[in-house]
Amino acid sequence: MSGARLNQDVVSTTQSHYLKPTPTNSIVTHSGKPQIAYSTAKAALLSFSRATAVIYAEKGVRINTVVPGLINTPLVKMLADKYAGGDYKGYVETRNKQVPMGRMGTAWDVANAALFLASREANYITGTEIIVDGGIVQSTGRT
Numbered sequence: 441m442s443g444a445r446l447n448q449d450v451v452s453t454t455q456s457h458y459l460k461p462t463p464t465n466s467i468v469t470h471s472g473k474p475q476i477a478y479s480t481a482k483a484a485l486l487s488f489s490r491a492t493a494v495i496y497a498e499k500g501v502r503i504n505t506v507v508p509g510l511i512n513t514p515l516v517k518m519l520a521d522k523y524a525g526g527d528y529k530g531y532v533e534t535r536n537k538q539v540p541m542g543r544m545g546t547a548w549d550v551a552n553a554a555l556f557l558a559s560r561e562a563n564y565i566t567g568t569e570i571i572v573d574g575g576i577v578q579s580t581g582r583t
Contacts, residue, residue, distance in 0.1 A: 490567045
């Protein structure tokens with residue numbers, strides 16, 4: 441399809457793909473947590489998305505990444521069981537306090553960012569990421 445305009449939008453996510461895929465990453469690539477392999481893999485995804493966005497831009501393909509922070513999903517219950525002795529309420533309270541907005545995000549917060557990137561309103565956005573984290577990356581380390 442050399443020279444053809446595909447007019448495709450790609451929003452990547454490491455967890456799932458939508459009709460117009462969007463990669464989601466994790467704020468760990470922005471936070472400096474000592475998780476070397478995980479951080480490296482996430483940073484590679486961001487770099488891959490940016491480079492691929494440039495390669496396919498002239499064909500009308502837009503590639504962006506959604507980077508979620510602390511999101512309240514069923515995984516939080518499993519983490520509470522593992523790291524907080526099953527104290528789900530206390531674990532959620534602790535995580536909520538870590539977020540400048542005072543709460544973890546929802547799957548809808550992440551989905552809405554992906555929907556925006558796949559929309560016509562974002563037709564000039566490519567090769568970037570949207571961080572959906574309630575301000576954690578910009579904070580000074582709340583506990």
